Amino acid sequence: MPIHDQSYRRYGGNREAPGAAWLVIARFGIKAALSKRLCLWVMLGAWSQFFVRSVIFYLSANFPSMDVLAPSVQTFRQFFEIQWIFVFFVTVYVGSGLIANDRRSNAIQIYLSKPLTRVEYVTGKLGVLVFFLLGVTLLPALALLLVQVMFSASLSFVAENLFLLPAITLYALVQVLLAAFSILALSSLSNSARYAGILYAGVVLFSNAVFRIVQGFTSTTGLAWLSFQANQDQIGDVIFRLPTRFESPWFMSALMIFVVIGLSAWVLERRVRGVEVMT
Amino acid sequence: MTDDVRRQEQPLSGETPPFVQSALRVFDLSLSQMLWSRRTIFMVLVVGGPVIVAFILRALVLFAGDVDAGLLMSGSDLFGLMFWVFYLGIAVPLMGLFYGTALIADEVEDKTITYLFTRPISRGAVLVGKYLAYLVCTGFVVLPSLMIVFFLVTPLLGGSIGAGFPDLLNDLGLLAVGLAVYGAVFALAGAAVKRPLLAGLVFIFGWEPGVLMVPGYMKQFTVRYYMQGLAPHSMPADDSVLGSVLAFLQSAEVIPSTLMSLTGLAVILVGGLGLAIWLVERREYVLEQ
Numbered sequence: 001m002p003i004h005d006q007s008y009r010r011y012g013g014n015r016e017a018p019g020a021a022w023l024v025i026a027r028f029g030i031k032a033a034l035s036k037r038l039c040l041w042v043m044l045g046a047w048s049q050f051f052v053r054s055v056i057f058y059l060s061a062n063f064p065s066m067d068v069l070a071p072s073v074q075t076f077r078q079f080f081e082i083q084w085i086f087v088f089f090v091t092v093y094v095g096s097g098l099i100a101n102d103r104r105s106n107a108i109q110i111y112l113s114k115p116l117t118r119v120e121y122v123t124g125k126l127g128v129l130v131f132f133l134l135g136v137t138l139l140p141a142l143a144l145l146l147v148q149v150m151f152s153a154s155l156s157f158v159a160e161n162l163f164l165l166p167a168i169t170l171y172a173l174v175q176v177l178l179a180a181f182s183i184l185a186l187s188s189l190s191n192s193a194r195y196a197g198i199l200y201a202g203v204v205l206f207s208n209a210v211f212r213i214v215q216g217f218t219s220t221t222g223l224a225w226l227s228f229q230a231n232q233d234q235i236g237d238v239i240f241r242l243p244t245r246f247e248s249p250w251f252m253s254a255l256m257i258f259v260v261i262g263l264s265a266w267v268l269e270r271r272v273r274g275v276e277v278m279t
Numbered sequence: 280m281t282d283d284v285r286r287q288e289q290p291l292s293g294e295t296p297p298f299v300q301s302a303l304r305v306f307d308l309s310l311s312q313m314l315w316s317r318r319t320i321f322m323v324l325v326v327g328g329p330v331i332v333a334f335i336l337r338a339l340v341l342f343a344g345d346v347d348a349g350l351l352m353s354g355s356d357l358f359g360l361m362f363w364v365f366y367l368g369i370a371v372p373l374m375g376l377f378y379g380t381a382l383i384a385d386e387v388e389d390k391t392i393t394y395l396f397t398r399p400i401s402r403g404a405v406l407v408g409k410y411l412a413y414l415v416c417t418g419f420v421v422l423p424s425l426m427i428v429f430f431l432v433t434p435l436l437g438g439s440i441g442a443g444f445p446d447l448l449n450d451l452g453l454l455a456v457g458l459a460v461y462g463a464v465f466a467l468a469g470a471a472v473k474r475p476l477l478a479g480l481v482f483i484f485g486w487e488p489g490v491l492m493v494p495g496y497m498k499q500f501t502v503r504y505y506m507q508g509l510a511p512h513s514m515p516a517d518d519s520v521l522g523s524v525l526a527f528l529q530s531a532e533v534i535p536s537t538l539m540s541l542t543g544l545a546v547i548l549v550g551g552l553g554l555a556i557w558l559v560e561r562r563e564y565v566l567e568q
Contacts, residue, residue, distance in 0.1 A: 089480060089481065194381070202373055209365050213357075213361055219352075
């Protein structure tokens with residue numbers, strides 16, 4: 001009897017219901033990232049604003065002379081605005097290698113030879129990134145709201161601004177999905193995580209630069225939809241019921257965000273394949 | 280001359296070639312690799328973007344007759360803005376980051392560093408050769424791009440090419456210095472850190488703007504501070520919340536003199552590259568299986 005039978009054998013494992021395999025990829029991706037010490041430092045750094053704002057909330061709640069520091073809707077809007085830089089770092093750190101590293105080691109073919117569809121593979125990778133990005137946007141923002149209630153020992157702020165809960169959730173999702181889809185699409189275009197990361201930085205910065213030049217040239221902000229970042233700012237203002245900061249219509253920014261996500265999904269559909277056909 | 284004396288004068292086949300000769304060999308090899316790779320697309324995008332924007336702006340002014348009615352900027356001001364935002368703000372740091380970190384990290388990622396380090400040349404010469412190739416490669420692409428933008432944008436809306444030409448020469452020199460200094464800093468990051476991209480991005484977007492808010496000497500540990508002292512165009516204002524805070528905190532800030540800026544940049548360049556060479560000579564790179 002041969003020690004290792006190399007002939008055909010049927011799959012002997014448990015067959016999961018279709019559509020659940022993405023969880024395996026997501027779970028292992030999250031575990032792999034969390035096992036690195038640097039990832040924990042990046043996440044901790046991303047929570048630094050939460051800690052600073054918590055102290056400010058404490059002071060404003062306990063010392064009447066510090067009323068000027070009391071939280072408002074703008075506070076939560078500004079929280080997301082400053083948190084942008086950490087979203088950027090986490091996106092590049094976690095996301096740039098998600099597909100590029102698999103392409104480099106030809107692992108996509110191995111993944112797709114298992115009972116796993118391309119959609120499940122991409123969803124799993126997306127899950128990893130969404131987990132970490134929500135961890136630096138939605139989670140600290142909601143925790144901040146909770147801290148406000150705890151320190152003031154009153155629900156009056158939340159009751160007066162009940163829309164904050166859905167606003168925080170919706171805006172965090174916009175920010176996270178835009179970043180996650182973009183970096184995954186760029187990651188699928190290359191075999192190098194570093195190249196994908198730098199491409200992402202280039203796209204974000206270049207679109208902002210073009211907007212700044214046009215703004216300086218025309219002295220209007222009517223073309224804010226050109227900028228990756230300005231689109232998020234504009235939509236954020238609408239979601240948080242604040243006056244919009246740019247003259248361009250907000251639906252144009254919403255449209256651009258949908259276009260970028262759609263384009264990224266199309267790139268992923270084209271690039272994530274079990275067999276690459278060379279023409 | 281006897282055969283023995285002649286043999287003593289000629290280097291033996293197993294002898295290590297001099298540092299400069301080794302560096303030039305690696306430079307020769309790396310230059311073609313850097314120029315003819317798929318990654319050149321990135322470089323073309325970074326430096327081609329401003330040229331396309333300049334073309335569009337020029338076409339806008341030429342074909343829309345009354346476009347200058349609402350415009351506040353002259354062509355030379357616009358060129359100054361484009362120089363700061365596109366070149367000093369994006370192209371120079373990003374190219375320095377991308378190519379500077381790639382000098383060693385690429386070889387480690389591709390698992391080809393073993394082949395380089397087993398050659399009879401010093402490890403430092405490998406780094407210096409690759410660094411020189413990076414300088415030539417990026418310089419030959421970035422500098423012409425800036426010149427094209429200058430000639431397209433400066434004559435617009437009352438600007439003069441003749442009056443702005445000395446500034447252009449200054450800008451070209453500044454870009455070359457910027458590429459050299461950022462390249463050296465990121466070569467050090469590539470040699471020292473396992474994840475040089477994240478470290479580099481944190482340096483450009485976290486450390487450099489962050490310490491500018493801290494009063495005292497901290498800002499002297501940034502490249503941007505010294506570049507500011509050499510730029511003929513004033514730095515454009517940032518309208519964001521962070522930008523407003525920065526503008527307030529820096530209202531009493533003194534821009535460093537030219538001599539101080541040049542000295543600071545030279546120290547960073549020599550220190551960065553020297554440390555990178557020192558690290559590469561001593562560090563053991565363990566390749567991931």
